[in-house]
Amino acid sequence: xxxxxxxxxxxxxxxxxxxxxxxxxxxxxxxxxxxxxxxxxxxxxxxxxxxxxxxxxxxxxxxxxxxxxxxxxxxxxxxxxxxxxxxxxxxxxxxxxxxxxxxxxxxxxxxxxxxxxxxxxxxxxxxxxxxxxxx
Numbered sequence: 001x002x003x004x005x006x007x008x009x010x011x012x013x014x015x016x017x018x019x020x021x022x023x024x025x026x027x028x029x030x031x032x033x034x035x036x037x038x039x040x041x042x043x044x045x046x047x048x049x050x051x052x053x054x055x056x057x058x059x060x061x062x063x064x065x066x067x068x069x070x071x072x073x074x075x076x077x078x079x080x081x082x083x084x085x086x087x088x089x090x091x092x093x094x095x096x097x098x099x100x101x102x103x104x105x106x107x108x109x110x111x112x113x114x115x116x117x118x119x120x121x122x123x124x125x126x127x128x129x130x131x132x133x134x135x
Contacts, residue, residue: 052119059112066108073101 044057080094 052123055119059115063108063112066105070101070105073097077101 077094077098080090080097084090084094
């Protein structure tokens with residue numbers, strides 16, 4: 001058994017050493033250049049971005065996470081309802097969770113709508129020059 005492990009280890013070491021030239025052939029970039037390259041690849045440019053666009057991207061990410069949490073809560077509540085076997089305590093708990101999830105997504109959606117409305121009002125009131133989104 002030990003000989004087999006030794007053979008496998010030796011073989012994987014020899015094969016692994018054969019790939020070192022490939023790994024070292026990558027050009028070295030400074031950290032800022034790597035960050036800029038990553039930002040360009042995922043669609044986040046580093047040139048003159050309006051602060052409202054940054055805030056909108058952050059809000060979109062947060063709302064995406066909230067949507068995922070909402071979906072998981074709905075899925076888990078449905079699973080619990082289906083597998084409760086008539087247990088009133090489990091059914092009540094699942095219905096409460098379902099109710100809280102729906103109330104939560106409604107509150108989040110309304111807060112997003114209010115945020116958009118207020119930001120539009122502020123943008124119209126303070127619109128000047130480059131930062132004017134409506135022009």
